[in-house]
Amino acid sequence: MKGFIIDLDGTIYKNYQIIDGAREAIELLKKNNLPFVFLSNRGNISRKDCLKKLNQIGIDCRIEDVILASTIAARFFQQRKEESIWILGDEGLKEELIDHQVNLASKPEQADWLLITLHEQLTYEDLNNAFRAVLNGARIAVTNHDLIFPREDGPCIDVGGLIAAITATTGAKVQYSFGKPSPFMRDAALQQLQLEATDCVVIGDGLSTDMQLGIINEMKTAFVLSGVASVEDLHKANITPLFMGNTILDVVKDILEGVKHEYH
Amino acid sequence: MKGFIIDLDGTIYKNYQIIDGAREAIELLKKNNLPFVFLSNRGNISRKDCLKKLNQIGIDCRIEDVILASTIAARFFQQRKEESIWILGDEGLKEELIDHQVNLASKPEQADWLLITLHEQLTYEDLNNAFRAVLNGARIAVTNHDLIFPREDGPCIDVGGLIAAITATTGAKVQYSFGKPSPFMRDAALQQLQLEATDCVVIGDGLSTDMQLGIINEMKTAFVLSGVASVEDLHKANITPLFMGNTILDVVKDILEGVKHEYH
Numbered sequence: 001m002k003g004f005i006i007d008l009d010g011t012i013y014k015n016y017q018i019i020d021g022a023r024e025a026i027e028l029l030k031k032n033n034l035p036f037v038f039l040s041n042r043g044n045i046s047r048k049d050c051l052k053k054l055n056q057i058g059i060d061c062r063i064e065d066v067i068l069a070s071t072i073a074a075r076f077f078q079q080r081k082e083e084s085i086w087i088l089g090d091e092g093l094k095e096e097l098i099d100h101q102v103n104l105a106s107k108p109e110q111a112d113w114l115l116i117t118l119h120e121q122l123t124y125e126d127l128n129n130a131f132r133a134v135l136n137g138a139r140i141a142v143t144n145h146d147l148i149f150p151r152e153d154g155p156c157i158d159v160g161g162l163i164a165a166i167t168a169t170t171g172a173k174v175q176y177s178f179g180k181p182s183p184f185m186r187d188a189a190l191q192q193l194q195l196e197a198t199d200c201v202v203i204g205d206g207l208s209t210d211m212q213l214g215i216i217n218e219m220k221t222a223f224v225l226s227g228v229a230s231v232e233d234l235h236k237a238n239i240t241p242l243f244m245g246n247t248i249l250d251v252v253k254d255i256l257e258g259v260k261h262e263y264h
Numbered sequence: 265m266k267g268f269i270i271d272l273d274g275t276i277y278k279n280y281q282i283i284d285g286a287r288e289a290i291e292l293l294k295k296n297n298l299p300f301v302f303l304s305n306r307g308n309i310s311r312k313d314c315l316k317k318l319n320q321i322g323i324d325c326r327i328e329d330v331i332l333a334s335t336i337a338a339r340f341f342q343q344r345k346e347e348s349i350w351i352l353g354d355e356g357l358k359e360e361l362i363d364h365q366v367n368l369a370s371k372p373e374q375a376d377w378l379l380i381t382l383h384e385q386l387t388y389e390d391l392n393n394a395f396r397a398v399l400n401g402a403r404i405a406v407t408n409h410d411l412i413f414p415r416e417d418g419p420c421i422d423v424g425g426l427i428a429a430i431t432a433t434t435g436a437k438v439q440y441s442f443g444k445p446s447p448f449m450r451d452a453a454l455q456q457l458q459l460e461a462t463d464c465v466v467i468g469d470g471l472s473t474d475m476q477l478g479i480i481n482e483m484k485t486a487f488v489l490s491g492v493a494s495v496e497d498l499h500k501a502n503i504t505p506l507f508m509g510n511t512i513l514d515v516v517k518d519i520l521e522g523v524k525h526e527y528h
Contacts, residue, residue: 124386131421147433157395161429168428169411169421 001220001255003193004029004036005213007204008050010150010227011248012038017152018057019226021249026059028252036065037192039202041179041209043069043117043143043159045092046099067188069143069179073115074100075188076141076178084110086138088130088162089117093143108133116166117143118159127165134170144179146209150228180206181213201255203248205229207237215239222251265484265519267457268293268300269477271468272314274414274491275512276302281416282321283490285513290323292516300329301456303466305443305473307333307381307407307423309356310363331452333407333443337379338364339452340405340442348374350402352394352426353381357407372397380430381407382423391429398434408443410473414492444470445477465519467512469493471501479503486515 006012012022029036038061042050047070051063074096077085084105087093093115097104105111108129119126134140140163147160163174178184190197201220204210205227211234214221222243223234234241242260245251254260270276276286293300302325306314311334315327338360341349348369351358357379361368369375372393383390398404404427411424427438442448454461465484468474469491475498478485486507487498498505506524509515518524 120388122386122388122391124384127386127425128421131425132418135419154396155399157392157429157433161391161395161433164428164432165421165425168432169425 001201002034002199003195003201004034004252005039005189005193005200005202005219006036006248007202007206007210007227008038008040009042010205011203011210011224012054012059013057014150014227015152016053016057018059019247021247023058025247025249025252026061028249028256032256035193035195037189038066039180039185039189040067041069041144041146041206043073043093043179044090044119045070046095047071048095049092064192067185067192068096069185070096070117072178072184072188073097073117073141073143074102076176076184077102077113077115083112085113085115086111086130086133087115087117088126088166089115089119089143089159090121093117105133108138109136111136111138113141114138114166115141115143116159116162118149119162122162127162130162130166131169134166134172139175140166140172141176141178142174143177144209145174145177146179146206148228150205155228180209181216186213186217201243203251207233207239211237211239211241214241220255222255224248224251265465266298266463267459267465268298268516269303269453269457269464269466269483270300270512271466271470271474271491272302272304273306274469275467275474275488276318276323277321278414278491279416280317280321282323283511285511287322289511289513289516290325292513292520296520299457299459301453302330303444303449303453304331305333305408305410305470307337307357307443308354308383309334310359311335312359313356328456331449331456332360333449334360334381336442336446336448336452337361337381337405337407338366340440340448341366341377341379347376349377349379350375350394350397351379351381352390352430353379353383353407353423354385357381369397372402373400375400375402377405378402378430379405379407380423380426382413383426386426391426394426394430395433398430398436403439404430404436405440405442406438407441408473409438409441410443410470412492419492444473445480450477450481465507467515471497471503475501475503475505478505486519488512488515
């Protein structure tokens, strides 16, 4: 194993609370000179926000070690300067788009694209503006499709809910989804690591995101139980990761020892 | 024609703005001693709120002349006192439920039912509480399924968006929908009018609501162009109402004259 692609929510932290062993796991990778990249479907924060948060909870890394769905969306629309974007989502996405000089629409009715991400500050008028953008012809792109994310106080409704609200009422379909397991995220991670997919392991708590990214790209997979999915969910989804543990520290230790964890 | 079943949003008013001719149309019915009932899929206001609004815009009627989807939902859950309800929707629905002594859950996780209606004061936490109610086993009922409603400043996303957000992220299905064209609404209207369905005409701007209510119950149908749907929408939906006009005054005059309006 040459490179590590590591999820954040449910793997490294839950909101502002670090998960047991996460700091030690990253230190272990560094001590062994193993390159890693944090790859997260979070689209509602900017890389700067995320780096600050990681540093605050004691994870020492650089901004280029962090790739978010918001980063990927911003890079995508940076290449389409002639088109304007309306956002349904938190301020972090807007910051990331502005950092990439993306053209933001001044009114929903004038937008070429509606870009949807998680919106924890959502109001009805935000939802209605997004609806009107699509009614007036904006195409839909989304940072990710996740249905649920973990917070300290329990599971929370994710961007999938906002996407469904807009698509069900307008009849429009999503044109692009940037998050894991999309090739946008894969390419960005491998470019940062400068490695081939088959040399990498994906560590995460998500079945349709992290595990799926690994499966479709012939990467190794390592599943952690510290997030939203359980062993039962794994079985239901008929997914058999190569490694499994309660925390990222467990699986990193197993990977370094070359142990395939048996959990049947 | 013995009785009139009349829609509100898009037929009598748009938000707080009366539609041309609505006051005169109601006065014409009264002068001819023709009974009428207002039947609206609005679930986010109480009957008291609605009566106050009608009176403010010059429509003179009694509280029993108004039947809302919130009224029907409240009557339904009044019969199920042992079950507790969590609401995703505006305060008007809560008032209507309290007026009917419905058992409201104190926490989303404890609710037997999630009742969804339009929520123009929506926040993310409201949406998340509803999500958690369903994750914890609450069944879903909705005041109505409407996707869009008219406001003075343009079309707005309706309760259908909120329903989709919850069902798409939880995998749960809607168990009861009280609004038009449901039999709950039909029965309430006919009971108020003390008439048979075939003796009544439904007047409204909704295809899947008002026109559908008429079609499936062998009522007469009268379509008004003052709301969200156009003649083109009618043709697309392959619906041929018996009467059609720009406003409710046009169709009431035609009905009283027994004229079948030709618009093909």
